[in-house]
Amino acid sequence: xxxxxxxxxxxxxxxxxxxxxxxxxxxxxxxxxxxxxxxxxxxxxxxxxxxxxxxxxxxxxxxxxxxxxxxxxxxxxxxxxxxxxxxxxxxxxxxxxxxxxxxxxxxxxxxxxxxxxxxxxxxxxxxxxxxxxxxxxxxxxxxxxxxxxxxxxxxxxxxxxxxxxxxxxxxxxxxx
Amino acid sequence: xxxxxxxxxxxxxxxxxxxxxxxxxxxxxxxxxxxxxxxxxxxxxxxxxxxxxxxxxxxxxxxxxxxxxxxxxxxxxxxxxxxxxxxxxxxxxxxxxxxxxxxxxxxxxxxxxxxxxxxxxxxxxxxxxxxxxxxxxxxxxxxxxxxxxxxxxxxxxxxxxxxxxxxxxxxxxxxxxxxxxxxxxxxxxxxxxxxxxxxxxxxxxxxxxxxxxxxxxxxxxxxxxxxxxxxxxxxxxxxxxxxxxxxxxxxxxxxxxxxxxxxxxxxxxxxxxxxxxxxxxxxxxxxxxxxxxxxxxxxxxxxxxxxxxxxxxxxxxxxxxxxxxxxxxxxxxxxxxxxxxxxxxxxxxxxxxxxxxxxxxxxx
Numbered sequence: 001x002x003x004x005x006x007x008x009x010x011x012x013x014x015x016x017x018x019x020x021x022x023x024x025x026x027x028x029x030x031x032x033x034x035x036x037x038x039x040x041x042x043x044x045x046x047x048x049x050x051x052x053x054x055x056x057x058x059x060x061x062x063x064x065x066x067x068x069x070x071x072x073x074x075x076x077x078x079x080x081x082x083x084x085x086x087x088x089x090x091x092x093x094x095x096x097x098x099x100x101x102x103x104x105x106x107x108x109x110x111x112x113x114x115x116x117x118x119x120x121x122x123x124x125x126x127x128x129x130x131x132x133x134x135x136x137x138x139x140x141x142x143x144x145x146x147x148x149x150x151x152x153x154x155x156x157x158x159x160x161x162x163x164x165x166x167x168x169x170x171x172x173x174x175x176x
Numbered sequence: 177x178x179x180x181x182x183x184x185x186x187x188x189x190x191x192x193x194x195x196x197x198x199x200x201x202x203x204x205x206x207x208x209x210x211x212x213x214x215x216x217x218x219x220x221x222x223x224x225x226x227x228x229x230x231x232x233x234x235x236x237x238x239x240x241x242x243x244x245x246x247x248x249x250x251x252x253x254x255x256x257x258x259x260x261x262x263x264x265x266x267x268x269x270x271x272x273x274x275x276x277x278x279x280x281x282x283x284x285x286x287x288x289x290x291x292x293x294x295x296x297x298x299x300x301x302x303x304x305x306x307x308x309x310x311x312x313x314x315x316x317x318x319x320x321x322x323x324x325x326x327x328x329x330x331x332x333x334x335x336x337x338x339x340x341x342x343x344x345x346x347x348x349x350x351x352x353x354x355x356x357x358x359x360x361x362x363x364x365x366x367x368x369x370x371x372x373x374x375x376x377x378x379x380x381x382x383x384x385x386x387x388x389x390x391x392x393x394x395x396x397x398x399x400x401x402x403x404x405x406x407x408x409x410x411x412x413x414x415x416x417x418x419x420x421x422x423x424x425x426x427x428x429x430x431x432x433x434x435x436x437x438x439x440x441x442x443x444x445x446x447x448x449x450x451x452x453x454x455x456x457x458x459x460x461x462x463x464x465x466x467x468x469x470x471x472x473x474x475x476x477x478x479x480x481x482x483x484x485x486x487x488x489x490x491x492x493x494x495x496x497x498x499x500x501x502x503x504x505x506x507x508x509x510x511x512x513x514x515x516x517x518x519x520x521x522x523x524x525x526x527x528x529x530x531x532x533x534x535x536x537x538x539x540x
Binding site: 086087088107109110111112113116117119120121122123126137138139140143144145146147149150153 | 211240245248269274277292298331333378414419463464509
């Protein structure tokens with residue numbers, strides 16, 4: 001590869017990373033963690049999962065699952081990923097307490113004209129306190145929202161699959 | 177050129193900074209620039225007193241493009257009864273902030289339930305409810321611009337738009353303002369109409385809607401006929417819990433200047449139009465099944481002559497009631513077979529008639 005091309009690649013990479021929306025998302029995650037645990041400072045420790053394990057899990061684990069420590073004590077876990085709405089993807093965050101129960105769920109970015117109702121704090125609160133032993137049946141355990149059915153089902157699916165992944169990971173002694 | 181290819185390659189690979197290969201599998205390329213979708217419905221109406229009819233009622237292609245996280249384009253191109261082509265929606269949406277968007281173009285007027293959520297798998301019954309034709313002129317769309325957004329703390333969604341409004345031509349007794357729609361085709365914009373909608377979903381399973389539409393119809397500068405003033409208010413509710421579903425709406429419309437309009441055009445436009453329906457449904461299969469079989473019943477009453485002005489006599493045939501009962505068999509997410517039986521009556525001298533409808537609908 002010619003040096004000119006390498007320089008070009010480097011510059012475009014820097015440009016791309018500088019406008020990367022991940023910064024924006026990281027800020028939102030930061031805010032959520034602080035308000036959920038009511039702490040001013042914390043540090044995150046990545047939970048590394050081998051490829052062979054992560055490939056068998058129903059949701060994606062790719063440097064997006066972290067332990068949250070405050071004053072050197074484990075307080076919980078943070079998981080950030082994407083799930084499909086009808087024609088796009090939305091970004092969501094799930095925070096677990098140290099006993100692996102859901103403490104908070106949040107829609108970080110929703111990108112479509114319909115279905116954004118799932119970002120309602122009241123609706124998301126239904127997931128709070130749930131563990132992998134709980135059921136997540138649409139319109140029974142988690143309520144429906146008319147006009148947002150596809151995104152509601154997608155979020156329920158994402159949470160359910162995340163919790164069953166947690167069960168598998170915990171049985172393999174990967175989390176704690 | 178080489179640089180361009182490199183750049184293109186970089187952007188193609190960009191999502192891999194965040195997600196690995198199996199994410200792509202899970203997410204099925206969603207979030208990419210180009211969006212293709214569609215919906216459609218094919219009907220068979222078996223009439224008691226008229227010809228039986230089969231029709232590709234609608235076939236709609238959705239074409240959209242996500243320019244980036246903030247900007248997207250949405251369009252729907254519709255073939256109605258196979259031979260009529262319409263652009264049903266074509267707008268640009270720009271996210272000013274996460275929960276606030278600016279929208280401009282050819283857009284749906286938010287009123288009642290079915291005008292905005294009109295895909296055949298989102299409502300029961302083969303045909304759309306009759307009042308969503310005669311009172312709310314579905315599919316009601318005009319050119320305009322405005323804002324929409326959400327308040328996640330309050331479980332509230334809002335929309336506020338300015339539209340070009342109706343033309344003062346073709347308005348009448350049976351279907352009210354329906355023929356006054358301009359549908360974005362070389363439309364007049366001499367007067368501006370305002371439309372708003374609030375949706376509240378703060379109670380689990382319940383969604384309440386409140387909509388309004390106000391404005392004068394457009395008077396053709398070349399023809400000296402009076403226009404009318406239209407004020408429409410709507411309330412709607414939808415509730416779902418486990419296998420049980422319920423929905424209803426009430427729409428009231430006041431038309432100012434109908435007397436002058438009727439004199440000029442020798443028409444029979446009412447001065448007040450009211451309509452409502454209530455529907456309940458029950459899923460005969462379980463909530464945990466992929467398929468769904470909804471048994472439903474809906475009663476509807478709508479009157480496009482709820483009020484008349486001047487010397488116009490009220491036509492009781494325009495005071496209609498419809499009882500619809502049937503089944504919607506959702507065989508997959510976005511695909512359904514439907515059957516229903518309708519008894520159509522009115523306050524006029526004629527007896528009730530009935531129709532059996534069969535249909536299939538899809539949305540992807």
